[in-house]
Amino acid sequence: MAGTAVRRRLTWQVATVVAVNDETATVRTIELAAADWAGHRAGQHLDVRLTAEDGYTAERSYSIASAPGEPVTITVQRLDDGEVSPYLTTELRAGDELEMRGPIGGYFVWDADHTSPLLLAAGGSGIVPLRSILRHRARSGATAPVRLLYSVRSLPDVIYRTEIDGLADGVSVTYALTRQQPPGWTGHRGRVDAGQLEDVAWPAGRDPVAYVCGPTAFVETIAEGLVGLGYLPHQVKTERFGGPGGP
């Protein structure tokens, strides 16, 4: 690529694991320290590359969980048939090194000077980049009102639960528990449908912006639902993690 007009080269670098923290039975947050980190925007991701002794490499993208200005952290969901996530969530220790490059992305990002009402819709580990947005909003003193819709299998699967339950100051949180509800649960059961989305979403007339992240099927359902409620395509930012049917 020498000689081309690059604004900022995206190069692989070695990062050191500073700390690991289990969020749920299958989800771990990993704090990284990298010598050459330009700083990130809320919603961006980074690529991780693992190389086996025989030279085989595997790359995966992980959303950045921390706010701009905070140490870089990623939150990884273990996929039992995965090549990378089982290592990151069970074997990686503080002091270990891994290859990464980033930050990456300029579409699924939110900056603190945005004042439009925010609808944040997460399916499962799709909460990770939205948590970066929420932390950035709190740290920067931004006043954009937020509604968070978090679809997850059961309460024990909620990532960052203490932090989310402590959200206040213009943030309202709605959980949708798709598989298992605790006794006495009065909130939403099952997958989010058009009716519940309409209850939670800002009216299109308030010029909202939606950030929707999660398994592909979840994202498609929410994005189509929002368009049905009158949201314009540029008001619905989506990021799909792939995966099976959804949380």
Next chain:
Amino acid sequence: MDVLDGNAIGGLLHEVFGTEMTAATATCASCGATGPVAQFVVFMRAPGTVARCRNCLAVQMVIVQCKGMNCVDLRGLARLEAA
């Protein structure tokens, strides 16, 4: 491999184009639909990476890594404009 979207190839596209491309605006040569690269329908083991139009599913980009080089086919795009 799962079906992803254009966000997932942000790193690869940065490597190829030398700048952030997920917010770039792409115009499909087949149907004329215009939208951000982040909205492409992306398959990452095809072999290589294949990005398709979200509206008509026509191939927009094919990127195959071979011997340390990226071979890039953009014939499916009428226009690609960095943000």
